[in-house]
Amino acid sequence: MIVEFWGHEFKVNIILGCLGGFLIAIVSSMFGFGGGPFMTPLLAVGLGLPMYLVVGSSLLAIFFNTLMGTMRHYQFGNFDLTFFLIMFPAAILGGFIAPQIAKRVSPLVVKRVAVAGLVILSLNLLGLY
Amino acid sequence: MKRVWVSLVIALSATMFMMWQNGAFAEKAKDAAPAAAKAEQKAETVSASTMPTISIDKTSLSNGGTIAVNGTAPAGKPVYLEVWSDDKVRVSRFDADVDKTTGKRPYILYMTEQMPAYYKIFMPKDKKETLDGIKKEGKNWSVSKTLKDLGADIAYSAPAKAKVDRYQATLMGSIIGSRGDLLPQMDEKENRQRSMQLIKVRFRSPDKVLGADVEVDPAGTYRAVINIREGLAPGKYSIVAVVDKGVQSQPVSFENKIVFPVMYLSNAGTSLNIVWPFILCLGISIFGVLMGAGGGFILNPILVSLWPLPHTVVAGTVMPTVLFSQASGIYNYSKIKFISWKLGTAIGLAMLVGGFIGPKLTELITLDQFKFVFGWILLILASLMFWQTTPGYISKNKKEQAILKEFKKKAEETTKAKEK
Numbered sequence: 001m002i003v004e005f006w007g008h009e010f011k012v013n014i015i016l017g018c019l020g021g022f023l024i025a026i027v028s029s030m031f032g033f034g035g036g037p038f039m040t041p042l043l044a045v046g047l048g049l050p051m052y053l054v055v056g057s058s059l060l061a062i063f064f065n066t067l068m069g070t071m072r073h074y075q076f077g078n079f080d081l082t083f084f085l086i087m088f089p090a091a092i093l094g095g096f097i098a099p100q101i102a103k104r105v106s107p108l109v110v111k112r113v114a115v116a117g118l119v120i121l122s123l124n125l126l127g128l129y
Numbered sequence: 130m131k132r133v134w135v136s137l138v139i140a141l142s143a144t145m146f147m148m149w150q151n152g153a154f155a156e157k158a159k160d161a162a163p164a165a166a167k168a169e170q171k172a173e174t175v176s177a178s179t180m181p182t183i184s185i186d187k188t189s190l191s192n193g194g195t196i197a198v199n200g201t202a203p204a205g206k207p208v209y210l211e212v213w214s215d216d217k218v219r220v221s222r223f224d225a226d227v228d229k230t231t232g233k234r235p236y237i238l239y240m241t242e243q244m245p246a247y248y249k250i251f252m253p254k255d256k257k258e259t260l261d262g263i264k265k266e267g268k269n270w271s272v273s274k275t276l277k278d279l280g281a282d283i284a285y286s287a288p289a290k291a292k293v294d295r296y297q298a299t300l301m302g303s304i305i306g307s308r309g310d311l312l313p314q315m316d317e318k319e320n321r322q323r324s325m326q327l328i329k330v331r332f333r334s335p336d337k338v339l340g341a342d343v344e345v346d347p348a349g350t351y352r353a354v355i356n357i358r359e360g361l362a363p364g365k366y367s368i369v370a371v372v373d374k375g376v377q378s379q380p381v382s383f384e385n386k387i388v389f390p391v392m393y394l395s396n397a398g399t400s401l402n403i404v405w406p407f408i409l410c411l412g413i414s415i416f417g418v419l420m421g422a423g424g425g426f427i428l429n430p431i432l433v434s435l436w437p438l439p440h441t442v443v444a445g446t447v448m449p450t451v452l453f454s455q456a457s458g459i460y461n462y463s464k465i466k467f468i469s470w471k472l473g474t475a476i477g478l479a480m481l482v483g484g485f486i487g488p489k490l491t492e493l494i495t496l497d498q499f500k501f502v503f504g505w506i507l508l509i510l511a512s513l514m515f516w517q518t519t520p521g522y523i524s525k526n527k528k529e530q531a532i533l534k535e536f537k538k539k540a541e542e543t544t545k546a547k548e549k
Contacts, residue, residue, distance in 0.1 A: 025483025
């Protein structure tokens, strides 16, 4: 498939993209997270697309997944309204505060902290510590 | 029908007992025609010798607390106290373990909407050692075996009444997202057996459903101070003292009250102080945005680890919270025409199918499997993130980011120019 974006044409291996997206969507909707951190590398590295094409388009693709996942979870009775009303304002507030902080911290430091945090958390989940 | 006969027999024996005790009173009782009324009267009179009695020192609690229970019971018999909440929650369990008799995997989903949100059996203190031994066994404990070993199966009645539905799951059914065919209703005995497995799914560890706190005095009385923990469902709770199958006291009830900021999550069956999840969610979503992601993949495992929340509810509730931030992000990008609709929709349609299948699978896995797979997902994510901090990636990324900024600027300028 050929995608035209801001005056450039890109050849996209849509089969690989769809297959990867499909698998990421199953896992992320099953475990209830967005899937952004997997989708961006898939498009950028797996399909070799430039960042400026990836950021907006991957968000759009993920939105489809989140919307469907939300509906299905609701249908299976997994949605708790009170719990949602607690977390939703916090998530929105976080979205406003984060850009203010972002100017002051280096993304590299954030990522290194994230790596350490994720490893600790995953070892905990696997029961290794 | 059986119950009518039992109550009739009890009523008759009660009448005879009263006749023997006091001729005049017995005559009056005979005159009282309705059998049910007679049965009630009788229960009170007979209790001294065969039926246990129960009384509690308070009728209301504020987000848990202790209740002193005492009463009489036939001398020399162990006394079990069965406590349950009126509030019900949904529990499901997917049975894919190999059946020992047939050697096949049944793939049946057991589900009930009527599991008490709180359930616990308190037993005599001398069972403490046996109970401690079971606790040490760890995750592989079985509810039915445990109850039998402790003699507590005679007290197990409230969850046994929960109607358990079973669905025959098929691979195709799971893909298209159906629970499968509803199988015929189980008989009372099997329903009871299956409800015990669901007890384990709901309450996870033995100390949540069993406690050795009842002091039984051989002379025929008992007392216990039972601790109702924090974070339980509000509403009515019932306690009944059981000494043998069918030999039990009238239920007594108390009220558990919760006050803001403690709130009850009716779908999860847990009360919690909403301040903590709010702060947690705020912190993680800030951190998530900083590292360029939603944060759900950190939030979910922490939520299921910190609070007794079912993983299905956590997954189903965290997902919609990011829906709106994604939508606003898309809106902002689309304003400056920074989205390739063709690419986004093409991959989005594939993800739509995936999103249709995924939520069905959540209820097919156990909490432990949920944590295990999540552990691996996070390890993969950590290595992805680590790779993004390596020098090679950073120098490449710097160029990419510069181009990204340039294009974004161009896009914004074009939009502004058009508006003018």
